[in-house]
Amino acid sequence: xxxxxxxxxxxxxxxESEILSWKVAVGDTVxxxxxxxxxxTAKAVVELPSPFAGVIRELHEQPGTVVEVGKPIVSFExxxxxxxxxxxxxxxxxxxxxxxxxAAGEEPAAPKREPNLVGYGAVVESSGRPARRPRIFxxxxxxADTESPVVEAADTTVIxxxxxxxxxxxxxxxxxVRKLARDHGVDLALVTGTGPAGLITRxxxxxxxxxxxxxxxxxxxxxxxxxxxGERETRTPIKGVRKHTAAAxxxxxxxxxxxxxxxxxxxxxxxxxxxxxxxxxxFANLKLTPLTLAAKAVLIALRRNPSLNSRWDEANQEIxxxxxxxxxxxxxxxxxxxxxxxKDAHSLTLEQLAEALxxxxxxxxxxxxxxxxxxxxxxxxxxxxxxxxxxxxxxxNPGEAAILALGAVRSMPWEYRGEVALRQVMTxxxxxxxxxxxxxxxxxxxxxxxAILAEPGMxxxxx
Amino acid sequence: MSTDExxxxxxxxxxxxxxxxxxxxxGVPVQKLVQLIxxxxxxxxxxxxxxxxQDITDEHLCSLFEDMTVIxxxxxxxxxxxxxxxxxxxxxxxxxxxxxxxxxxxxxxxxFVFSSYRENGVAYCRGVDLTDLLRVWRGNASGGWDPYxxxxxxxxxxxxxxxxxxxxxxxxxxxxxxxxxxxxxxGDGATSEGDVNEALVFAASFQSPVVFFCTNxxxxxxEPVRLQSHIQLADRAAGFGIPSLRxxxxxxxxxxxxxxxxxxxxxxxxxxxxxxxxSYRMGPHTTADDPTRYRDANELEDWxxxxxxxxxxxxxxxxxLLTGELQDHVRNKADAVAREMRKGCTTMPDPQxxxxxxxxxxxxxxxxxxxxxxxxxxxxxxxxxxxAVPGEGAR
Numbered sequence: 001x002x003x004x005x006x007x008x009x010x011x012x013x014x015x016e017s018e019i020l021s022w023k024v025a026v027g028d029t030v031x032x033x034x035x036x037x038x039x040x041t042a043k044a045v046v047e048l049p050s051p052f053a054g055v056i057r058e059l060h061e062q063p064g065t066v067v068e069v070g071k072p073i074v075s076f077e078x079x080x081x082x083x084x085x086x087x088x089x090x091x092x093x094x095x096x097x098x099x100x101x102x103a104a105g106e107e108p109a110a111p112k113r114e115p116n117l118v119g120y121g122a123v124v125e126s127s128g129r130p131a132r133r134p135r136i137f138x139x140x141x142x143x144a145d146t147e148s149p150v151v152e153a154a155d156t157t158v159i160x161x162x163x164x165x166x167x168x169x170x171x172x173x174x175x176x177v178r179k180l181a182r183d184h185g186v187d188l189a190l191v192t193g194t195g196p197a198g199l200i201t202r203x204x205x206x207x208x209x210x211x212x213x214x215x216x217x218x219x220x221x222x223x224x225x226x227x228x229x230g231e232r233e234t235r236t237p238i239k240g241v242r243k244h245t246a247a248a249x250x251x252x253x254x255x256x257x258x259x260x261x262x263x264x265x266x267x268x269x270x271x272x273x274x275x276x277x278x279x280x281x282x283f284a285n286l287k288l289t290p291l292t293l294a295a296k297a298v299l300i301a302l303r304r305n306p307s308l309n310s311r312w313d314e315a316n317q318e319i320x321x322x323x324x325x326x327x328x329x330x331x332x333x334x335x336x337x338x339x340x341x342x343k344d345a346h347s348l349t350l351e352q353l354a355e356a357l358x359x360x361x362x363x364x365x366x367x368x369x370x371x372x373x374x375x376x377x378x379x380x381x382x383x384x385x386x387x388x389x390x391x392x393x394x395x396x397n398p399g400e401a402a403i404l405a406l407g408a409v410r411s412m413p414w415e416y417r418g419e420v421a422l423r424q425v426m427t428x429x430x431x432x433x434x435x436x437x438x439x440x441x442x443x444x445x446x447x448x449x450x451a452i453l454a455e456p457g458m459x460x461x462x463x
Numbered sequence: 464m465s466t467d468e469x470x471x472x473x474x475x476x477x478x479x480x481x482x483x484x485x486x487x488x489x490g491v492p493v494q495k496l497v498q499l500i501x502x503x504x505x506x507x508x509x510x511x512x513x514x515x516x517q518d519i520t521d522e523h524l525c526s527l528f529e530d531m532t533v534i535x536x537x538x539x540x541x542x543x544x545x546x547x548x549x550x551x552x553x554x555x556x557x558x559x560x561x562x563x564x565x566x567x568x569x570x571x572x573x574x575f576v577f578s579s580y581r582e583n584g585v586a587y588c589r590g591v592d593l594t595d596l597l598r599v600w601r602g603n604a605s606g607g608w609d610p611y612x613x614x615x616x617x618x619x620x621x622x623x624x625x626x627x628x629x630x631x632x633x634x635x636x637x638x639x640x641x642x643x644x645x646x647x648x649x650g651d652g653a654t655s656e657g658d659v660n661e662a663l664v665f666a667a668s669f670q671s672p673v674v675f676f677c678t679n680x681x682x683x684x685x686e687p688v689r690l691q692s693h694i695q696l697a698d699r700a701a702g703f704g705i706p707s708l709r710x711x712x713x714x715x716x717x718x719x720x721x722x723x724x725x726x727x728x729x730x731x732x733x734x735x736x737x738x739x740x741x742s743y744r745m746g747p748h749t750t751a752d753d754p755t756r757y758r759d760a761n762e763l764e765d766w767x768x769x770x771x772x773x774x775x776x777x778x779x780x781x782x783x784l785l786t787g788e789l790q791d792h793v794r795n796k797a798d799a800v801a802r803e804m805r806k807g808c809t810t811m812p813d814p815q816x817x818x819x820x821x822x823x824x825x826x827x828x829x830x831x832x833x834x835x836x837x838x839x840x841x842x843x844x845x846x847x848x849x850x851a852v853p854g855e856g857a858r
Contacts, residue, residue: 008548011751031541044753051547170764301845 084325143165173200241336256433260393301448308402328380331364341377405429499716504777508822532562534584534737536797558745561771565718578613594807623653626662633671652683668732682745685757700737712740713771
């Protein structure tokens with residue numbers, strides 16, 4: 001009788017897990033609770049114990065595949081009485097051995113995973129169909145690939161250094177010495193113990209450190225591996241916001257043909273207006289910045305150039321023109337880049353807009369932006385000026401037709417009333433989706449924004 | 464062998480632990496850890512506590528060894544069942560066997576236990592049906608057993624809330640004039656909860672017969688104990704005027720001696736006792752947790768050297784009692800229990816839709832009857848007279 005084992009929810013409320021490796025092959029006879037696979041959920045790396053005693057008939061998924069909960073992953077041929085054969089009822093080896101630490105010489109260590117506290121939710125999130133992640137599974141190459149940034153010679157050193165240690169065991173030492181080693185970033189596996197039965201003593205660790213500073217070639221190579229002198233490269237798994245950002249950027253860059261235009265504007269009148277407004281009672285408690293006025297200018301210019309506030313709906317072969325503006329603001333947060341948006345920004349007064357911008361920035365910085373505020377944007381602004389940058393070619397937030405980058409406001413010699421004067425100057429960089437926006441419309445929009453910032457009174461001619 | 468006498472080794476690996484003082488360095492007197500069996504299995508004498516376990520014969524010792532091995536097996540099997548999709552969640556007790564068996568086996572059947580969710584070994588001592596033990600974790604019931612059948616309340620999930628229940632129950636014992644005791648189990652993290660502090664205040668005020676059994680397993684999920692207390696947990700009891708004991712929680716005899724001291728005091732009208740059993744949670748907080756993300760593998764290794772079962776095995780070996788016969792017997796017993804539990808788990812019937820009305824009121828209630836009737840008719844509208852909608856109630 002064939003029995004399928006479907007991927008269970010291994011945490012609380014998880015929807016998927018990634019098969020890291022199979023510990024069995026088709027045709028293998030397994031006993032109940034024998035570890036058959038190593039699986040990574042959003043919360044932990046766990047070993048899967050076999051739910052049946054029998055013979056493996058099929059492994060449905062390759063290592064590296066993210067599988068939805070409930071999908072069959074392995075089929076067993078089991079005896080017809082269905083129940084587990086008593087003889088095969090082995091005590092599972094769970095618990096004592098942390099799943100993330102396979103015994104040496106066994107399966108290669110998976111790439112190091114970043115800490116993610118329980119209850120903080122999933123780091124890696126995907127939905128829909130299971131996706132195949134291309135991965136290289138070469139058991140021999142991978143450890144060197146993921147752990148050791150140094151050349152092969154270092155590995156030889158490591159193997160030699162480890163020869164003195166009973167295989168499969170971590171080096172024998174005492175807690176204070178382990179702490180000393182940890183504090184100095186020394187991998188005890190590289191240290192030769194001179195104590196009784198190879199015990200690593202405090203002196204051994206200190207000697208190892210001394211050798212390292214003397215710059216002996218072999219030791220140095222070994223130490224680089226141990227992080228003693230700082231690693232030459234650091235490998236961080238691609239996940240979380242970084243992964244999301246990358247996917248969004250790639251999809252945007254390679255689906256929407258980008259055009260970027262630049263315009264440098266004398267924004268002195270805007271800066272003067274800003275100073276005046278800051279003194280006005282209505283804005284007394286509000287944070288007004290060049291971004292506030294630029295955002296308002298964008299909203300006014302969008303009304304005159306609606307094609308920049310639209311979306312290309314490939315699936316339905318339609319162009320969606322929005323009669324509202326959800327204005328996205330790119331924000332650098334501790335978790336990475338996010339683009340929360342201000343809903344119905346077109347209907348806000350300048351005070352309301354200033355308030356919304358301040359709230360958005362605070363919320364984003366504290367990492368508390370609600371998912372709803374991250375979706376549904378229709379056009380975005382990225383304020384690269386805060387980093388002292390003048391111009392760039394911003395990539396569109398996926399699904400949007402335009403994004404405007406605001407450069408830094410600089411005091412520069414500039415033509416003013418026929419003479420050269422020191423003026424406040426800013427460069428605007430506008431990228432737009434050429435499928436939706438022609439050069440003419442994009443240029444008109446950018447010119448409108450520039451005109452408003454160069455002379456805020458021009459708004460009177462536009463509304 | 465470097466036995467960690469302070470028992471606070473769990474916090475050593477925590478980054479930035481240096482900001483926090485070593486317990487005892489703040490000028491507060493440090494209680495010495497009571498230990499009767501060393502990690503290497505040597506029986507050390509203790510002038511006071513030896514008296515409380517002098518009736519423990521070789522035979523008893525073998526039976527404690529069996530109990531600890533069996534509950535570890537139960538625990539490991541339940542963890543496997545969770546990984547196989549048969550349980551939604553499981554909180555492993557790995558490493559805490561001595562604390563649970565040493566105390567659980569000291570209780571009288573008329574004592575009443577109020578535990579957290581991790582005291583599955585205590586439940587085993589109380590004689591819980593193995594299938595009942597898993598009911599809640601399989602998501603099949605909101606309570607696994609009748610508390611009065613084994614004088615143990617169903618596990619409390621709210622951290623520390625059970626200490627209040629125990630104190631209230633103990634006040635009831637006082638009113639009855641009985642000499643039974645309420646025993647409540649909680650962890651190191653729970654001592655920071657308001658409920659536990661309130662319970663300690665009431666127990667002290669009323670001098671109620673309650674034993675506060677705190678298993679200090681060093682980790683409140685990812686929070687090390689050192690962040691929660693600058694003094695030893697046992698010393699917190701002094702602030703409430705409650706006597707306390709600090710024992711090696713991985714030493715089944717020391718735990719037993721301490722529990723007996725506390726029970727005896729309570730039975731004689733001497734009021735509450737606080738026991739800190741210094742142990743270690745060797746597994747994850749629950750099956751949904753990955754402790755390798757927040758604690759050092761070295762720390763686990765240090766505690767593995769203090770394993771509660773290996774030290775009893777070593778003691779039995781010194782005494783020449785660890786025969787192949789005993790080992791076979793214990794292994795077979797553990798396997799049989801695991802088999803029985805697995806069978807009970809996988810053959811457990813799914814709860815039926817109408818079951819939700821079963822445990823609301825003990826007496827008939829017309830309002831509820833009406834709801835039940837409406838619900839039955841609603842279910843029947845799907846065309847299945849039995850009221851069993853396919854898929855409904857199934858996990």
